[in-house]
Amino acid sequence: MISPLIFWPAALGLGFLAAGLWTYRRDFLSESAPARVRFVALGPVLVAASLATFAGEHFTEATTFVTLVPKWLPARLFITYFVGVAHLAAALSFVARRYIRWSAIFVALLFALIVLLLWLPGVVARPGARMAWIVAVRETTFSMGALALFSTAVRDRWPTRASTLAAVARVWTGMVLIFYGIEHFIHPEYSPGVPDTQVTASWVPLPLVLAYLTGILLIAFGIAMLVRKYASSGGTFAGLLMLLLTLVLYVPQLFLAGSVSEEITAINFVADTLLFAGTMLLITKAILDSEQQPAAGTTA
Numbered sequence: 001m002i003s004p005l006i007f008w009p010a011a012l013g014l015g016f017l018a019a020g021l022w023t024y025r026r027d028f029l030s031e032s033a034p035a036r037v038r039f040v041a042l043g044p045v046l047v048a049a050s051l052a053t054f055a056g057e058h059f060t061e062a063t064t065f066v067t068l069v070p071k072w073l074p075a076r077l078f079i080t081y082f083v084g085v086a087h088l089a090a091a092l093s094f095v096a097r098r099y100i101r102w103s104a105i106f107v108a109l110l111f112a113l114i115v116l117l118l119w120l121p122g123v124v125a126r127p128g129a130r131m132a133w134i135v136a137v138r139e140t141t142f143s144m145g146a147l148a149l150f151s152t153a154v155r156d157r158w159p160t161r162a163s164t165l166a167a168v169a170r171v172w173t174g175m176v177l178i179f180y181g182i183e184h185f186i187h188p189e190y191s192p193g194v195p196d197t198q199v200t201a202s203w204v205p206l207p208l209v210l211a212y213l214t215g216i217l218l219i220a221f222g223i224a225m226l227v228r229k230y231a232s233s234g235g236t237f238a239g240l241l242m243l244l245l246t247l248v249l250y251v252p253q254l255f256l257a258g259s260v261s262e263e264i265t266a267i268n269f270v271a272d273t274l275l276f277a278g279t280m281l282l283i284t285k286a287i288l289d290s291e292q293q294p295a296a297g298t299t300a
Contacts, residue, residue: 003260009056009267010254012088016052020045020095036236040285044149046243046278048094051087051107053271058084061264070117086110094149101153108146115139134183134195138276141176144169145279148286155289166286170231173283177222177238184215193245193273198265201253217241232291235284242277246270 027033027041058065062080069076086106093103119136126132151165183195188211191198200207221241224234250273254266 003263005057005060005260006263006267008060009053009271012056012091013049013053013267013271016091016095017045017049020048023095023097036232037288039240040236040281040288043145043239043278043281043285044094044097044100046274047145047149047282048091048278050271050275050278051094052091053267054275055084055087055091057268058087068118070121073117083110101150104146104150104153108143108150111139111143111146115143130183130187131197134180137176137179138194138272141173142275142279144172145282148279148283151286152282152289162286163290166283166290169283170225170228170235170287173235173238173280174222174225174231177218177225177234179222181215181218181220181222184211184218188212188215191249191269193242193249193269194276196269198269201249201256203256204249214241214245232284232287235280235287239277239280239284242273242280246273246277 024041024045028038030038033041058080062077062084065083066076066080069079073079090103090107093099115136119132119139122129122132123136147165148169151162151169155162180195184192187195188208189199190196190211191200192211192214200211204210218238218241221234221238224230225238227234250266250269254263254270257263257266
């Protein structure tokens with residue numbers, strides 16, 4: 001039997017993925033749009049599926065997640081469930097394509113608070129801790145992706161401000177990709193993609209070659225994002241790389257896991273890497289929009 005710890009996160013993630021593919025079908029199946037633009041349109045779908053997966057984990061593993069909430073905050077269990085509800089509400093908004101500007105800005109705020117309350121204190125307390133930096137940077141990037149989606153949603157009203165948000169997200173993400181790429185050279189034994197402490201699975205062929213190749217690509221895509229002319233290409237390929245790693249490495253690992261704890265680890269890798277892929281596509285969409293002629297509207 002499938003453990004509820006796996007069933008509900010997986011069911012929610014797959015359910016929202018299927019719903020998102022349906023509601024965005026015209027965007028990524030449109031023959032009039034270039035292939036890159038159609039692929040980038042999947043950004044909100046991938047993010048929604050990941051957020052729904054994490055929502056399921058907050059509901060089924062609340063007693064574990066509550067230990068991450070700072071002890072000085074009141075109602076820690078309520079906060080844990082509230083974050084799960086917030087993830088689910090945002091996922092529903094993205095898939096339904098309703099109230100996106102509100103859900104995007106609140107998701108950006110949520111991830112920013114997670115960084116400030118959970119991960120930044122760890123960086124300050126232990127500046128030499130590798131994972132503290134990696135997670136803080138990752139969660140900040142998720143916040144940047146939500147800001148990029150917000151910029152896309154409000155571009156008609158505030159074109160100048162939307163372009164500024166897209167530029168900030170572009171520069172930040174370019175530096176993050178370079179940082180993560182370097183991490184693959186320092187620790188090639190760990191799973192490729194978003195850096196972690198999990199050793200690459202034994203069934204993966206040529207794991208060191210894969211790690212070095214991933215590192216090279218991430219650095220190249222990061223440099224491309226820092227150059228405005230090539231930023232959208234860099235973001236698109238970074239999103240594609242993370243999506244391929246999710247499908248080729250981490251989804252199979254979910255089926256090869258030998259215990260519930262290994263399945264939980266695998267599903268976290270799937271959701272984290274897929275969320276990073278979707279985030280890259282959201283930022284790329286904001287970059288592409290900023291390259292277009294500014295829409296008419298007020299900048300005040």
